Amino acid sequence: MSRLLETSGLSRSFGGLRAVAGLSFAVAEGEILGLIGPNGAGKTTAINLLSGVIKPNAGRVVFAGEEVTGLPPHHLARKGLVRTFQSTVVYGHRTVRENALRGAFLGLYPGVVPAFLGTLRARARRRETEDRIAELLAWFGLDHLGEAIAGSLPYGRQKSLGMVIALAARPRLLMLDEPVAGLAAEEADQVLETIRRIRQRGVTLIVVDHNMRFISGLCDRLVVLHHGQELAQGTPQQVLADSAVIAAYLGRGHGAA
Ligand SMILES: Nc1ncnc2c1ncn2[C@@H]1O[C@H](COP(=O)(O)OP(=O)(O)OP(=O)(O)O)[C@@H](O)[C@H]1O
Ligand SMILES: [Mg+2]
Known part of the structure; x- marks a missing residue:
């Protein structure tokens, strides 16, 4: 090991x-x-x-x-090396999809996102990222809520979004x-199952x-x-x-x- x-x-x-x-x-x-x-x-x-x-x-x-x-x-x-928070931390006034995107960029170049998005290579990267986020949102049953304001979601959904944000950063740990x-x-049983599946993904x-x-x-x-x-x-x-x-x-x- x-x-x-x-x-x-x-x-x-x-x-x-x-x-x-x-x-x-x-x-x-x-x-x-x-x-x-x-x-x-x-x-x-x-x-x-x-x-x-x-x-x-x-x-x-x-x-x-x-x-x-x-x-x-x-x-x-x-x-x-990525973590989630004990009290769910989402950008409450942003949409679910925007929150997930921020997670993805956490694994890239934080703080320079707008400049980064300007280049062609970056746009290809962004498409790839959006595909991955769509997949993650579907996995957590949030795909129909992509345009919902994160802060308006019930607690369990916000916790799911916290997982999506973390996974969007492509963690190894x-x-x-x-x-x-x-x-x-x-809901706790579902999270257990989700954690096992995250491990199966390596x-x-x-x-x-x-x-x-x-x-x-x-x-x-x-x-x-x-x-x-x-x-x-x-x-x-x-x-x-x-x-x-x-x-x-x-x-x-x-x-x-
Ligand atoms: N920023 C901080 N300033 C001062 N004390 C702190 C700070 N963060 C944690 N502590 C203290 O350190 C100790 C450990 O806290 P910690 O939050 O790590 O515990 P925990 O095991 O996560 O507990 P819980 O199960 O309640 O979440 C506690 O006594 C806590 O009050
Ligand atoms: Mg604690």
Whole structure:
């Protein structure tokens, strides 16, 4: 198994609070890795560090054999490291299609989109991109909503659009922060199926959640975070049997069993 992403000693504090403290793990190409832990464990901070939204105080991130520690999000996106947000982030006043296009350009040349669109080569590129977006919108059942204003869509649809935006950037590693939070059981099942299909397309995934049952049915391996540190790491079976994990989870109502 070749390693696509590797972190070592990754750390980030806010004031005196050590949100992520010395986190080390690797993700193999083609794997679905679950990052789990109770509220405030540091999951989103870890994703923010890996996606360049914030910079670490210490530690390294190596992606596809190259050190990428501290690079900004659009550089990382161009290299294939892309994430979605826990609270859905869409451009609320723009159409669904415009939102998806922005995702596609995140993987190209952010900030210079208008100039880029002017050239002939760029127009061919744009057609190719539009085809891909049409396919993604259809995949997520949003094809009839391309001209709808994104902010007017129901929550579940906005979450789907968040996935479309991320996939439009052609990720090699996609990080999903709580992809089923706030969804009804039926919608959550659809997202599970979608994540499996994304992997079948050759995309490696890190999926954040605090729901053990959801994550253990989906992931090849889990990294459990607690107070910013690794509590356990292994297959879902190994992790679910880990006494430290059980102690951290039982009584919190997450249902480790
Ligand atoms: N920008 C910030 N400024 C100050 N403190 C922060 C910031 N971001 C996160 N924290 C703190 O860092 C800790 C870890 O937060 P984080 O959002 O990473 O947890 P999480 O595991 O994603 O939790 P949840 O399950 O609630 O989403 C929390 O105590 C949080 O309050
Ligand atoms: Mg979070």
